[in-house]
Amino acid sequence: MRLILNKLKFHLKNNLARITILLMTVFVSTAQSAEKKVLIAYFSVPENVALNGVDAATGASVLLKNGNVVGSNQYVAQLIQQQTGGDIYRIEAPFEYPDTHDPLLEFAQKEKRTNTRPAIKTPLPDLEQYDTVYVGYPIWWYQMPMIMYTFFEQNNFSGKTIIPFTVHGGSRFSGSIKVIQNLQPNADVVTTGLAISRNRIDSEQIPSQVSQWLNTFTKQ
Ligand SMILES: Cc1cc2nc3c(=O)[nH]c(=O)nc-3n(C[C@H](O)[C@H](O)[C@H](O)COP(=O)(O)O)c2cc1C
Numbered sequence: 532m533r534l535i536l537n538k539l540k541f542h543l544k545n546n547l548a549r550i551t552i553l554l555m556t557v558f559v560s561t562a563q564s565a566e567k568k569v570l571i572a573y574f575s576v577p578e579n580v581a582l583n584g585v586d587a588a589t590g591a592s593v594l595l596k597n598g599n600v601v602g603s604n605q606y607v608a609q610l611i612q613q614q615t616g617g618d619i620y621r622i623e624a625p626f627e628y629p630d631t632h633d634p635l636l637e638f639a640q641k642e643k644r645t646n647t648r649p650a651i652k653t654p655l656p657d658l659e660q661y662d663t664v665y666v667g668y669p670i671w672w673y674q675m676p677m678i679m680y681t682f683f684e685q686n687n688f689s690g691k692t693i694i695p696f697t698v699h700g701g702s703r704f705s706g707s708i709k710v711i712q713n714l715q716p717n718a719d720v721v722t723t724g725l726a727i728s729r730n731r732i733d734s735e736q737i738p739s740q741v742s743q744w745l746n747t748f749t750k751q
Pocket of ligand 1 (some may be wrong): 574635640
C-alpha cells in the first residue's frame with residue numbers, strides 16, 4: 532500500500548512539474564509575441580519647391596516640419612512613428628527621382644509604361660520582429676509608384692498585418708489596396724487605410740486625424 536502511495540506521489544509531482552513547464556512556455560511565448568514591434572515603411576519624393584517661409588507649397592508634395600523639408604507621405608509616416616513608437620524605414624531607389632514636377636511626372640509615366648521594377652537601396656529590417664507594418668506611398672498615375680511593386684514582390688509579409696496609408700492628389704487609394712492583397716495573399720491587408728488629400732496635408736487637424744485613425748487599431 533505504501534509503495535502504491537509513493538508511486539502515486541511521484542507521478543503527481545512529475546506531472547505537476549510538466550504542467551508548470553508547459554504553463555511557463557505558454558506564458559513566455561505569449562509575452563514574446565506581445566513584444567512584437569510596429570514598422571512604418573514609406574516612399575515619398577518631396578518636390579523641390581520654394582516654400583517662402585510657409586509650411587507648405589499650395590498643392591505640392593512638400594512641407595516644412597520642425598525646420599525639415601519632408602514629403603507628404605513622409606510627414607504622415609513620421610506622425611505614425613511618433614504616435615506608435617514604431618521603427619521607421621524609408622523605401623528608396625539607388626538613384627534620385629527628379630525633384631521637379633514635370634520631369635518627375637514624365638519619369639514616373641515611363642516607369643509605369645515599361646512596367647519597371649526599380650531596385651530598392653536598403654533591405655528591410657528583419658520582419659520577424661514585427662507583426663504590423665504600416666505602408667505609405669503617393670499615388671502616381673492612378674496606381675502605386677512602381678518601386679512599391681518591387682517592395683511587395685521582394686518581401687514576404689505572410690502572417691503580418693499590413694496597414695496602408697496614402698497622401699494623394701484626388702485619386703485616394705485608386706485600387707492599390709486590392710493590388711497589395713494580390714501581391715501579399717498571406718498577409719492581413721487592412722482595407723480601412725488612411726487616405727489624405729495633399730490639399731489638406733498641412734492642416735492643423737492632420738495629427739489628430741492620424742491619431743484617431745490609429746486608435747481604431749489599438750482599441751479593440
Ligand atoms: C508622377 C506623379 C503622378 C501623380 N499621379 C497622381 C494620380 O494619378 N492621382 C493622384 O491622386 N495624385 C497623383 N499625384 C499626386 C501625388 O499623389 C501627391 O502629390 C502626393 O502627395 C505625393 O506624395 P509625396 O510628397 O509623399 O511624394 C501624382 C504625383 C506625381 C509626382
